[in-house]
Amino acid sequence: MTCCSSGIGLAGTERESRCTPTELALSSKVLGGGLRQSTLSVPEMHCASCIRSIERALSAVDGVEVARANLSTRTVVANWRTKKGQAPDLVRTLADIGYSSHLPSSEVDGEDRVQAHLLRALAVAGFCAMNIMLLSVSVWAGADVGTRQAFHMLSAGLALPAILYAGSSFYISAWRALMHGRMNMDVPISVGVLLSFGLSVYDTITNAPQAYFEAGTSLLFVLLGGRLLDHMMRSKAKSAVAGLARLMPRGANVVSHDGSVDYLPLADVQPEMRLLVTAGSRVPTDGIVVEGRSELDGSLVTGESAWRSIDLGSAVRAGEINCGGPFMLTSSVAPEDSLLSEMASMLATAEDGRSHYRRLADRAASLYAPVVHSLSFLAFAGWLYSSGDIHRALTIAIAVLVITCPCALGLAVPMVQVVLARRLFDRGLMATEGSAFERLAEIDTVVFDKTGTITTGDPALLNPDQISEAHLAIAGSMGRLSAHPVSKALWMSQTKLGLEVVAFDDVQEIVGFGLEASIGADIYRLGRRNWAASPVTSPIVNPASSVVLSKNGEPLTDFVFGETVRPGTIGLVQALRSRRIDVQILSGDSRQAVAFIARSVGIERFESELLPGEKVRAITDLQSNGLRVLMVGDGINDAPSLRAAHVSMAPSSASDIGRSAADFVFLDNSLFVVFEAMEAARMAARLVKQNFGLAVVYNALSLPLALAGFVTPLMAAVAMSTSSILVVANALRLAAPVAEKSRDQALRSSQLAEVPT
Amino acid sequence: MNALMVLVPLTIAMGAAGLLAFLWSMRAKQYDDLDGAAERILLDDEDGSV
Numbered sequence: 001m002t003c004c005s006s007g008i009g010l011a012g013t014e015r016e017s018r019c020t021p022t023e024l025a026l027s028s029k030v031l032g033g034g035l036r037q038s039t040l041s042v043p044e045m046h047c048a049s050c051i052r053s054i055e056r057a058l059s060a061v062d063g064v065e066v067a068r069a070n071l072s073t074r075t076v077v078a079n080w081r082t083k084k085g086q087a088p089d090l091v092r093t094l095a096d097i098g099y100s101s102h103l104p105s106s107e108v109d110g111e112d113r114v115q116a117h118l119l120r121a122l123a124v125a126g127f128c129a130m131n132i133m134l135l136s137v138s139v140w141a142g143a144d145v146g147t148r149q150a151f152h153m154l155s156a157g158l159a160l161p162a163i164l165y166a167g168s169s170f171y172i173s174a175w176r177a178l179m180h181g182r183m184n185m186d187v188p189i190s191v192g193v194l195l196s197f198g199l200s201v202y203d204t205i206t207n208a209p210q211a212y213f214e215a216g217t218s219l220l221f222v223l224l225g226g227r228l229l230d231h232m233m234r235s236k237a238k239s240a241v242a243g244l245a246r247l248m249p250r251g252a253n254v255v256s257h258d259g260s261v262d263y264l265p266l267a268d269v270q271p272e273m274r275l276l277v278t279a280g281s282r283v284p285t286d287g288i289v290v291e292g293r294s295e296l297d298g299s300l301v302t303g304e305s306a307w308r309s310i311d312l313g314s315a316v317r318a319g320e321i322n323c324g325g326p327f328m329l330t331s332s333v334a335p336e337d338s339l340l341s342e343m344a345s346m347l348a349t350a351e352d353g354r355s356h357y358r359r360l361a362d363r364a365a366s367l368y369a370p371v372v373h374s375l376s377f378l379a380f381a382g383w384l385y386s387s388g389d390i391h392r393a394l395t396i397a398i399a400v401l402v403i404t405c406p407c408a409l410g411l412a413v414p415m416v417q418v419v420l421a422r423r424l425f426d427r428g429l430m431a432t433e434g435s436a437f438e439r440l441a442e443i444d445t446v447v448f449d450k451t452g453t454i455t456t457g458d459p460a461l462l463n464p465d466q467i468s469e470a471h472l473a474i475a476g477s478m479g480r481l482s483a484h485p486v487s488k489a490l491w492m493s494q495t496k497l498g499l500e501v502v503a504f505d506d507v508q509e510i511v512g513f514g515l516e517a518s519i520g521a522d523i524y525r526l527g528r529r530n531w532a533a534s535p536v537t538s539p540i541v542n543p544a545s546s547v548v549l550s551k552n553g554e555p556l557t558d559f560v561f562g563e564t565v566r567p568g569t570i571g572l573v574q575a576l577r578s579r580r581i582d583v584q585i586l587s588g589d590s591r592q593a594v595a596f597i598a599r600s601v602g603i604e605r606f607e608s609e610l611l612p613g614e615k616v617r618a619i620t621d622l623q624s625n626g627l628r629v630l631m632v633g634d635g636i637n638d639a640p641s642l643r644a645a646h647v648s649m650a651p652s653s654a655s656d657i658g659r660s661a662a663d664f665v666f667l668d669n670s671l672f673v674v675f676e677a678m679e680a681a682r683m684a685a686r687l688v689k690q691n692f693g694l695a696v697v698y699n700a701l702s703l704p705l706a707l708a709g710f711v712t713p714l715m716a717a718v719a720m721s722t723s724s725i726l727v728v729a730n731a732l733r734l735a736a737p738v739a740e741k742s743r744d745q746a747l748r749s750s751q752l753a754e755v756p757t
Numbered sequence: 758m759n760a761l762m763v764l765v766p767l768t769i770a771m772g773a774a775g776l777l778a779f780l781w782s783m784r785a786k787q788y789d790d791l792d793g794a795a796e797r798i799l800l801d802d803e804d805g806s807v
Contacts, residue, residue, distance in 0.1 A: 047796055048796035048797060048798075048799040048800050051793060051796060051797060051800070052800055069793065070789065070790040070793055071790055071792040071793035071796055072789070072790045072791060072792040072793060073790070116783065119783060119788075120780060120783065123776055123779050123780065124776065127772055127773070127775075127776040130772070131768070131769055131772055134768075135765075147761065150761075154765065154769075158769070
C-alpha cells in the first residue's frame, strides 16, 4: 500500500469521520434470533414529516425490520439483520435523505426507572390526596359523628397506599442520610408524614373529632411534583448531552500479515498491531508511524493549534485527527492504556472541586430540621407538663411539624432550578448536575482553555489586505479541490469576495506538502515554503500555519493563517470585567499563539505550554486562595482541570472525556452564553434566598398558632397550600428574561470590537 | 347516609379505575415520546404503527 498521493479530496468531506456499518454493528445491541438493535442520534429531526421520511427510508433498507423515530430524544431505533454478512448502512441512508446522524456518545437510556417510579408515586399520591381532601371537606363542613367516623376510616384506607408506596423514596433517602450522620430535607418530611399518619389512625380508632390524613398525603403529592419536574429537566439535559456525537472511534483498522484490513473493536486491539489510519479519522491508540506521512491536528489532545507533520518513526497519540493522507502505525500500547486512559486516571485522582460542596437545600435542612424537631419536642414536653394530657401534647407537637411544613423549603430550590434549567436549555446550555447552578452563582474567576474554546478549529486568513485578488483567486480555486482546512479557508475567502474560479488543466494534492496545479506550461504550487518556493525569510506574526503560492518556483504571495476566535468572546470578556470577574487563559499551546489570541480578545493574564497536571495545579492554587473558579475547556488535556474547578463548562464540540467531566455543555457557537448562564444563575440564587425568606416568614407567623394549639386540620391545609403556591409563583418569575439588557450592551460593544481588521 | 354508602365507594372506585388506566398506559410506553406523539397526529398513513 502506498500513500504518496491521494487523489483530489471531495469537497465537503467532514473532519469527523462518519460512522461506518462496521462501527454501527460493533455498537449494536443483540436482541437474539440474529436480530440486532441500533440507536442513532439524529439532531436535525424536528417535525412530523421528518419522522415519516426517516422511518420510511430506514424501513426500506434491506435487512431493517422496523425503525421507530423518537422526536423527544431526537433518536431513531432500528432493528436489523445482517444481509450477506453486511450490516445495513443506516447512516448513509439517512445522509441520502439529508439527515446527519451519529452514534450517541453514551448509551441513551430509553427507560428511565427513576422517572417512572416518581411518576407512578405522583399518580398514587395524587389519587389518594384528592379523594381524602373531598372527604375531609365534608367533615369540616360539619358531618355528624357517625359519618365523620366513616369518612375518617375511609381516609385512613385511602392514605395507606400513599404513605406506603408514594412516600417510600423519601423514607429511604432520609434513612440513608441518618445512617451517615447527615441531615437532609427528607428527614423532617418523613418524620412529619409518618407521625401524622400514626396519630390520625389512633384518632380515628378513638373517634376523635380531627384527623390529619389530608395533610400528610398532600405534602407528599406536592413534593413529588417538584421532584418529578426536577428529574425530568435533568434527564432531558442528560439525554441531550448523550446524543452528541462520540468523537473517539469505537474500533480500528487492523492490518494483518497478508495485508488485508479488518475493522476490529478497540477492545481487541493489542500492542504491536499494525493499524491503518484513514484520512480524516482519529488515531485510535498511541503508536509509532511505520508507513506514510501526514499531518495531525492535536488540538483536542494537547491544545496545540499548529499541526504536526509526521513521518516514519514519529510518535502519535490517541485522539489526534489525521488531516493528511492515510498512514500506518504500530500500536505501542493497547487503547485502554493510551494517553486517553492516562487522563481518565488523572480525572479519578484529581481533587474533585465539588466533592465537599453541599447543596443549599441540604445546608438549609441541616439548620431547619433540628430547630423544627426540637421545637415540636419542646411543645410536646411543655403541653404534657402543663396539661398532663399526652394525646393533646402529641397532637400539638405533630401540628407543629406539619404546619412548619417543609413543602415550601422542599420546593424552594428545585422549583427555581427547574425554571432556570428550562430557560438555559432553550438557550442551548445543558446542566448535567443539580448543584451546578448554585456553584455557578458563586464564581469570581473564569479560566479559559484556548484551542477549541476561545477559538474554533477553523483557520482564518490573517493578512487578506496584503494579498492581491488575482493571487487569492488562484489559491482559492486550487483549495476548492482539497479537504485540507487551510484550503477550505482559502476557498471560503474567495467565495466571500465573489471572485471568478480559475480553471486549471490539472490539479493534484501531494500529501504533507500541498497542492500543485498547471495551466499550460505554468506550474502553480500552494503549500509549504520549502517545497513550493526557494526559501525566503519573511516576518510571520503568529504562524498557526502559513502557506505560500508560487509560480514555477517563484513565490507570489504568503498566506498567513491564524485561529478563528469564537463569536461573542470579546463581549463576554468585557461583560465579565464589568462584573469584576477575573479572566485568565490556561493553554497547552505555544506561548506565541496564546499571547496572540489573548491580546486579540483582551485578556491580560495567560499561561501557556501547560501540561494537563499543571493546569490542574494552577486551578487548585487559585482555589486554595479562596477563589471560586469556573473553567471553560474542551480538550482531552482539560478534563482533569474541568473536574478540579469549582464549576466547569465545555462546548458541545469538546472531547468525550471533557464533556463528561464538565457540569455544563453548551451547544451555542457563541461563547456569550457563559455570561448569560452566570447572570441567570445569580438571579436564581437571589430567588432561592427569597423563597427561603418567604418560608421563614410564614413559619414565624404560623408557629405561635401551632404552639398555642389553635391549628385545626383545615387551617393547616390552607396554610400549606398557600405557602407552596407562593414559592412556585416566585420561582416562575425567573422565566422572565434577565440578561436582555446586559446582552444587548455586550453584543453592541462586541460588534464594535469584532469588526474584521 | 344510605346514598353515601353507595356513592362514596363508587366515586373511589371510579378514581381508582382512572389511576389504574394511567399506570397501564405508562407501562405501555405511551409517554416515551410525547413530542413525537404530538407530531404523528399529522401523518395520515397507517404504516408506522408499532
